[in-house]
Amino acid sequence: MMNTTTEHGYAAGRARRDQIIAEATVLFGRLGFHSTTVVEIAAQCGISRAGLLHHFPTKESLLAAVLEERDREDRARFRQNGSASRDGISVLRGMVDLASYNSSLPGIIALYAVLSAEATAEDHPAHAYFTKRYERIRSETRIALEQAKAAGHLVDGVDIPAAAIELTALMDGLQVQWLLAPHRVDMAQQLHQRIQQLLVTRL
Amino acid sequence: MMNTTTEHGYAAGRARRDQIIAEATVLFGRLGFHSTTVVEIAAQCGISRAGLLHHFPTKESLLAAVLEERDREDRARFRQNGSASRDGISVLRGMVDLASYNSSLPGIIALYAVLSAEATAEDHPAHAYFTKRYERIRSETRIALEQAKAAGHLVDGVDIPAAAIELTALMDGLQVQWLLAPHRVDMAQQLHQRIQQLLVTRL
Numbered sequence: 001m002m003n004t005t006t007e008h009g010y011a012a013g014r015a016r017r018d019q020i021i022a023e024a025t026v027l028f029g030r031l032g033f034h035s036t037t038v039v040e041i042a043a044q045c046g047i048s049r050a051g052l053l054h055h056f057p058t059k060e061s062l063l064a065a066v067l068e069e070r071d072r073e074d075r076a077r078f079r080q081n082g083s084a085s086r087d088g089i090s091v092l093r094g095m096v097d098l099a100s101y102n103s104s105l106p107g108i109i110a111l112y113a114v115l116s117a118e119a120t121a122e123d124h125p126a127h128a129y130f131t132k133r134y135e136r137i138r139s140e141t142r143i144a145l146e147q148a149k150a151a152g153h154l155v156d157g158v159d160i161p162a163a164a165i166e167l168t169a170l171m172d173g174l175q176v177q178w179l180l181a182p183h184r185v186d187m188a189q190q191l192h193q194r195i196q197q198l199l200v201t202r203l
Numbered sequence: 204m205m206n207t208t209t210e211h212g213y214a215a216g217r218a219r220r221d222q223i224i225a226e227a228t229v230l231f232g233r234l235g236f237h238s239t240t241v242v243e244i245a246a247q248c249g250i251s252r253a254g255l256l257h258h259f260p261t262k263e264s265l266l267a268a269v270l271e272e273r274d275r276e277d278r279a280r281f282r283q284n285g286s287a288s289r290d291g292i293s294v295l296r297g298m299v300d301l302a303s304y305n306s307s308l309p310g311i312i313a314l315y316a317v318l319s320a321e322a323t324a325e326d327h328p329a330h331a332y333f334t335k336r337y338e339r340i341r342s343e344t345r346i347a348l349e350q351a352k353a354a355g356h357l358v359d360g361v362d363i364p365a366a367a368i369e370l371t372a373l374m375d376g377l378q379v380q381w382l383l384a385p386h387r388v389d390m391a392q393q394l395h396q397r398i399q400q401l402l403v404t405r406l
Contacts, residue, residue: 117317119383120382134384173376177372
């Protein structure tokens with residue numbers, strides 16, 4: 001019986017943790033990290049401030065959990081789309097697929113848009129996270145383009161390091177325009193069109 | 204003498220107003236609109252909260268003044284670069300020039316990155332401003348590309364409405380990467396390279 005109770009306790013704790021992360025994601029995305037208070041997040045979860053701090057002792061640790069959770073989901077989605085294959089095209093396809101999937105998640109898009117901009121300040125708790133994140137995205141995009149080139153998929157003369165920066169920037173910039181005017185901007189189509197221009201193969 | 208005193212008063216008032224706008228620009232850019240308090244801005248100016256509210260009765264009115272001032276400076280810069288000519292190329296050149304000029308103004312870039320992301324929330328005081336601003340930038344870029352096409356500067360087959368969205372997005376996305384890694388990302392060069400790909404004429 002002890003065991004069952006503990007397992008129930010674990011499951012309830014996990015469910016509560018997940019709920020706190022979900023509500024924090026929404027509020028950070030709407031108000032930014034600085035303006036969102038632990039009290040507001042707790043209220044959205046129907047618990048007390050102390051109840052929340054039991055799971056996440058600081059707002060910074062909650063932010064880290066929100067970002068970790070997003071990265072975990074994105075990576076799972078990427079793997080599911082076969083981005084582990086080596087011809088680069090599938091990673092590029094994965095970027096378009098992600099843009100398409102993101103179009104159903106304005107809250108998450110807003111979260112990243114607000115946090116990445118806030119985090120350009122060196123004293124922001126997510127500054128190191130976003131600096132590394134962009135390094136990683138640029139590097140992964142560069143590798144995908146190099147693999148696509150090696151497999152003969154790339155048009156001649158593509159400046160691969162510049163294209164990696166460009167595609168990363170394009171995705172970010174489209175998100176802000178899409179959030180402000182969702183019916184005017186099709187993120188996935190725009191990204192698909194631009195990547196297709198770099199390829200001799202159909203994306 | 205009365206006249207001189209009044210003029211002195213006007214000049215001092217204008218100088219104070221300019222100072223408040225300058226300090227607000229820095230703080231909104233670092234902390235975002237929501238997290239910056241009127242008290243902090245006043246403190247940076249060496250005046251009291253009441254002293255600040257004499258010039259700007261609400262934080263929203265100060266935000267409006269910050270954005271107006273930026274638009275005024277940007278338009279002046281654009282005119283100076285001869286963007287009023289009708290072949291479109293000069294507007295495209297003006298975009299690259301602006302990216303280059305912006306590279307000396309990380310505070311302003313951060314301001315726009317943070318505010319535009321925050322303002323995607325419908326209840327943000329700058330929501331209408333940014334919605335209209337992007338409409339305008341897309342529209343001006345589209346017109347510049349159409350003029351460039353009419354003058355024979357564009358490569359065949361450019362999807363002009365998509366390219367207008369793309370260039371606008373590219374500029375925004377480059378800004379966040381540049382703020383996080385200024386030595387890795389050359390905004391003006393990236394933008395120049397991409398616009399050049401759309402042209403048969405040298406930019």
